[in-house]
Amino acid sequence: MNEKALPSFADDFIQDLTEKDRQPSTIKRYTYDLLDFFEWLEINSGTRSFEAWKNLTPAMIEQFFTYLIKKRDYKVRTVRRIYSVLKQLALSHSHSVKTHAIFSYSPPDLKQTALQTSEWISYNEEKILISTISSLHGLSEKQQQVRPHFSGRNELIIRFFLSYGLSLKETAQLTMHDIRFEKNELIIENHDRSRRIVHLSKSDKQLAYGYYSTIPEPVRPRLYSSDPFFVAYDFQRGTFRWSYEADQPKALTEIAIQKMLRLEVARAGLRKGISAQHLRNTYILRNLIKKIDIDTLVQNLGFRNPLSLQRYFYTIKFMPKKNLNLLLPEDYM
Structure with a gap:
């Protein structure tokens, strides 16, 4: 750690804590954490000034804590303590810095709990669900007549959750701007407004284009437009x-996708409660079992840093082997 003095505004914060009769051990710990942070700040921005502190971006805050976790191998408790120190420093100057990037950061949970077996699906359940979607099992004669129009859409949505880890919101918000049939790609907007590219398999690209082609041309989403990719179906x-108000196809909403999934799960005879999040959980657990590169998985999911995977790491660590075997095909294990 660099032994340079704290910048004056941080030193004022420490002096204020001293005047409030904080324990000497606490003062020493706060000072150490702040010196450590401002050393990092100077290395990464060239200065440890108040302006540099004030103008920190959420991305830089994420970078700092990722550095502590991945390079320093700091524990969750330590990360949370340093977060608290930086948050208190920001609050002490709230009169001059109305909003600070530290408030955009979510520290990892101190207590980890494993996912329950009910929070993901087995490979066998997946096979049953996918095969049921493409079948006419349990449908009335009228339902059978219209089923080919949207069965591909329903299967594709479920594959987006299971095979690519898309969230419910990301899936519902997909527009024709976001799909590139010619490149087998989806463009997904992340929480921080950045974007990531999802590469579709050849078969899923064909499924996507097949669904798109089943939509009658007068109501078909227009290529490279803001029209929604997943379109609602009128069973009557x-x-x-x-949508005449929006002058475009009517989007399939998050609520409609959730309802669709419930109906498909029920028709497949699977347990109640399987949701889009359960399918995304399955994608993450499977990739951790396969030991995919963690940075790649974080990027694929649009997460800010590996901390978002902590609960999944914990789940895999303590999951019985018989459950691990359920997640993947028998020939893989």
């Missing part, structure tokens, strides 16, 4: 829906 009229 037997066609896809159009």
Whole structure:
């Protein structure tokens, strides 16, 4: 650690704590943490000034804590303590810095709990669900007539959760701007407004284009437009829906996707409660079992840093082997 003095505004904060009769051990710990942070700040921005502190971005805060976790191998308790120190420093200058990037950071949970077996699905359950979607099992004669129009859409949505780890919100918000049939790609906007590219398999690209082609041309989403990619279906009229207010196909909402999944799960005879989050959990657990590169997985999911995977690491660590075997095909294990 660099032994340079704290910048004056941080030193004022320490002096204020001293005047409030904080324990000497606490003062020493706070001072050490702040010196450590401002050393990092100077290395990464060239200065430890108040301006540099004030103008920190959420991305830089994420970078700092990722550095502590991955390079320093700091424990969750230590990370949370340093976060608290920086947050208190920001609050002590709230009169001059109304909002600070430290408030955008979510420290890891101190107590880890494993996912329950009910919070993911087995490979066998996946096979049953996918095969049921493409079948006419349990459908009335009228339902059988319209089923080919949207069965591909339903299967594709579920594959987006299971095979690519998309969230419910990301899936519902997909537009024709975001899909590149010619490149087998999806463009997904992350929480921080950055974007990531999802590479579709050849078969899933064909499934996507097949669904798109089943939509009648008058109500079909327009290529490279803001039209929604997943379109609602009108069962009474037997066609896809159009929003006259928005002058575009009517988007399949998050609520509608959740309902669709519940109906498909029920028709497949699977347990109640399987949701989009359960399918995304399955994607993450499977990739951890396969030992995919962690940075790649974080990027694929649009997470800010590996901390978001802590609960999944914990789950894998304590999961019985019989449950690990359920997540993947028998020939893989």
